[in-house]
Amino acid sequence: MFVPLTVNDFLKRAETVYPDRIAVIDEPEQPANPVSPQTYRQVAAAARAQAAALDDMGVPVGGRVAIASHNSARLLTSFYGVSGSGRVLVPINFRLTASEVEFIVEHSGAEVLLVDPELDEHLAGVTARHRLVLGESDDFLFPAGRVGATWEGDESATATINYTSGTTARPKGVQLTHRNLWLNAVTLALHATITDRDVLLHTLPMFHANGWGTPYAVTGVGGQHIVLRKVDGAEILRRVEAHGVTLLCGAPAVLAMVLQAAATWDGPIPGRDRVRVVVAGAPPPTRTIERIQSELGWEFIQIYGLTETSPLLTMSRQRAEWDHLDSAGRARMLGRAGAPTLGVDLQIDPEGEILARGNVVLESYWAQPDQTDAALAGGWFHTGDGGTIDDGYLSISDRKKDVIISGGENVSSIEVEDVILHHPNVREVAVVGIPDDAWGEAVTALIVTDGTALTAQDIITHCRASLAGFKCPKHVEFRDALPRTATGKLQKFLLRQDFWAGQDRQING
Ligand code: AMP
Helix, strand or coil: CCCCCCHHHHHHHHHCCCCEEEEEEEECEEECCCCCCCCHHHHHHHHHHHHHHHEEEEEECCEEEEECCCCHHHHHHHHCCCCHHCEEEEEEECCHHHHHHHCCCHHHCHHHHHHHHHHCCCCCCCCCCEEEECCCCHHHHHCCCCCCCCCCCCCCCCCEEECCCCCCCCCCCEEHHHHHHHHHHHHHHHCCCCCCCEEEECCCCCCCHHHHHHHHHHHHHHCEEEECCCCCCCHHHHHHHHHHCCCECCCCHHHHHHHHHEEEEEEECCCCCCCEECCCCCCCCHHHHHHHHHHHHHHHEEEEEEEHHCCCEEEEEECCCHHHHHHHHHHHHCCCCCCEECCEEECCCCCCEEEEEECCCCCEECCCCCHHHHHHHCCCEEEEEEEECCEEEEEEEEEEEHCCEEEEEEEEEHHHHHHHHHHCEEEEEEEEEEEECEEEEEEEEEEEECCCCCCCHHHHHHHHHHEEEECCCEEECCCCCEEEECCCCCCEEEEHHHHHHHCCCCCCC
């Protein structure tokens, strides 16, 4: 028997098995018409009503519905109301400028644009055939008691188009199918052992790679969603305590905020020996991993992947063989990106680039056949990341474009960053290669301190204690802040841009 895998399966099961459980607790500060806690029966009814509203607006199966929203119960419902009725959800990064949002709305050909009330003014000039402000339009968008036309289901149909931000000049629309999302969610639930006892705090923006699949995975097992609108370390600790949170996801920068808040937290740290924290987006410093485990008492899990891979490709999680290791030893193991998750094949090509194969890999980039062909050349997805595989475990050495070649030797900027972050007065660092007449490229560190006055020599001396001479920065500059994407990833191409202006290549030998 063949039954198409669709996102509806997750909500259908929750509604059947856990109809009266509280499914979602919305952000209490949600502007305009906050949604009260909803059971799975209510979320499923809201999704059916949203589908009816899209029927009324004449949005066909396959039509695109863009949504620019902070995390909210309405956004969570839209993962089902839109995709589950055969339309395509286009979740947009709420931090983008109006012209960037406009590009996405136009490029995706969205017929409907849903806007968070707080973004209405900022996005006033961005329109679509139907433009609705969430909250204010709830009676229209979620008409109580209405049921949309049933979609027959097609697992090869596109469920979402996620525009990737930050790491390339122009965003690309990643087309993910129901099958991609289904398998990603189930694999995530399997490896992170997500169960009906889990309470997920949405620290990750849901627009980013569809919250890594958590809106589906947690729903499918009847867990609970706690919506968080704005990331703040102390607020995360308060919510963990108030709601009995067991699971959260984020970039290392989010964990750094929690660690900072924990330092002045009054009383026992909430969630000790209960919370699992799933981290990706950048390689967390081993020092951060150790602190999460010792200072917070939370289990650290690392994953690696891209929007293009739904995103889960690897996971690194404590295993029995590592039980005898001390905390530094365990942190070293967990500092690797991880082993391939079920159904994923990885290999490293001769240039050191990580290639991936599996049912989580994107169908194509929306309306960009050349980019699609390049990304999927040879039947493997080209990640653009550099890495090595050892004992079946992947380590990310760098973004391919971030490898610095200095004096003919490869330098991993991540390795240098990790060392510099061990300096007690360094808060943030980015290491890039800049053109250099003598060395080809010179390792350059851009640093944000904790306010202490440091000199370039302080940093270089610190690096010399643990790094080969050629890896140590030749230049050090101090900055007030470093540019990051919404999920905290460094936008190194922006930092590099200043140094490489006027060069026809981005490498220098
Ligand atoms: P995005 O598609 O925006 O989620 O970004 C994906 C990129 O984030 C990857 O290509 C990597 O460069 C980076 N990334 C994700 N997870 C990790 C990780 N665990 N370690 C290092 N880099 C990561």
